[in-house]
Amino acid sequence: MSLHLPPRLRRTTGLASLGVVLLVLASCSSADQDQIARLAMPESATDRGPVIFELWRGAWIAAMAIGVLVWGLIGYSCVKFRRRRDDEIPVQTRYNRPLVILFSVAPIVLVLVFFYYTVIVQNEVLADVSSDTGESPDHTIQVVGFQWSWAFNYLEDEALDGSTTVYEGGTTGDEPTLVLPVDETVKINLTSPDVIHSFWVPAFLFKMDVVPGRQNTFSVTPTELGTYQGRCAELCGAYHSRMLFKVKIVSADEYATYLQSLEDKGQTGLAIGGSNADTQAGLEEEVQDNEGTGSSQ
Numbered sequence: 001m002s003l004h005l006p007p008r009l010r011r012t013t014g015l016a017s018l019g020v021v022l023l024v025l026a027s028c029s030s031a032d033q034d035q036i037a038r039l040a041m042p043e044s045a046t047d048r049g050p051v052i053f054e055l056w057r058g059a060w061i062a063a064m065a066i067g068v069l070v071w072g073l074i075g076y077s078c079v080k081f082r083r084r085r086d087d088e089i090p091v092q093t094r095y096n097r098p099l100v101i102l103f104s105v106a107p108i109v110l111v112l113v114f115f116y117y118t119v120i121v122q123n124e125v126l127a128d129v130s131s132d133t134g135e136s137p138d139h140t141i142q143v144v145g146f147q148w149s150w151a152f153n154y155l156e157d158e159a160l161d162g163s164t165t166v167y168e169g170g171t172t173g174d175e176p177t178l179v180l181p182v183d184e185t186v187k188i189n190l191t192s193p194d195v196i197h198s199f200w201v202p203a204f205l206f207k208m209d210v211v212p213g214r215q216n217t218f219s220v221t222p223t224e225l226g227t228y229q230g231r232c233a234e235l236c237g238a239y240h241s242r243m244l245f246k247v248k249i250v251s252a253d254e255y256a257t258y259l260q261s262l263e264d265k266g267q268t269g270l271a272i273g274g275s276n277a278d279t280q281a282g283l284e285e286e287v288q289d290n291e292g293t294g295s296s297q
Contacts, residue, residue: 045203045228045249047221048125052205055121059114066110125206129185129219137187137219141178144272145190145197145210145232148239151271152178159256166262167271172242178230179248180222181255190216193272198234201247207233222249 041056081090129137142153151169156162170176180186190199190210200207208216232243
């Protein structure tokens with residue numbers, strides 16, 4: 001049973017719908033409009049963010065183009081092949097070879113194109129600093145994700161004295177803060193003493209798994225001063241939702257002052273997580289290398 005509306009009512013309904021859409025768009029705040037312009041992607045705080053955003057925008061353009069094409073074909077079919085008489089019987093067709101070929105080949109081509117550009121962007125985002133500049137990173141930070149918080153180890157940082165490792169560790173009730181210097185290259189190593197976690201800072205526009213028995217690494221150069229929220233993006237147990245941290249991007253002088261404050265508080269050595277972390281696969285070498293000077297958070 002189909003519902004037939006009078007032409008005047010259909011026009012009124014269409015105008016009302018258009019008015020609602022325009023009203024909703026007009027009521028958006030400047031922040032909302034900025035979100036729409038970025039296609040719901042957060043503002044980037046690093047040098048790797050713009051290339052990720054370009055991939056995101058390209059995917060949106062492709063998706064909208066496909067949507068317009070599909071809806072256009074649907075609309076064309078509805079108008080072109082609509083029933084004009086109650087006794088009309090449509091032409092009975094078993095298949096349409098050109099359409100079958102199009103609907104088989106087009107998705108494969110789309111997937112290959114997306115795969116190609118994704119690999120290019122992934123390689124650029126995960127490229128080591130040394131491959132970009134030919135030099136070592138300015139800073140190396142060992143990030144340990146454990147049930148259910150984080151420890152940040154600033155390894156023999158030149159901003160301190162080049163030979164002392166300092167750390168900050170958190171708990172489920174006390175979010176730790178990862179401090180990074182602006183416009184300086186940072187290599188971040190990720191390890192876990194227990195289960196799989198995921199290091200995610202939305203302002204970095206990507207995330208990376210923290211896997212027991214394996215060290216994952218990425219390099220980044222912070223470009224925007226400010227404080228950003230971070231979290232674990234991998235369901236890792238009962239208190240996964242409390243596994244939060246902050247990232248604070250500061251000037252080089254503030255960064256050096258912060259590391260000195262950690263040393264003054266006695267937070268030296270390597271913080272590797274929970275009380276049994278020194279027996280877990282993936283961290284044994286780090287513990288042995290720092291035996292006698294390390295500490296467990």
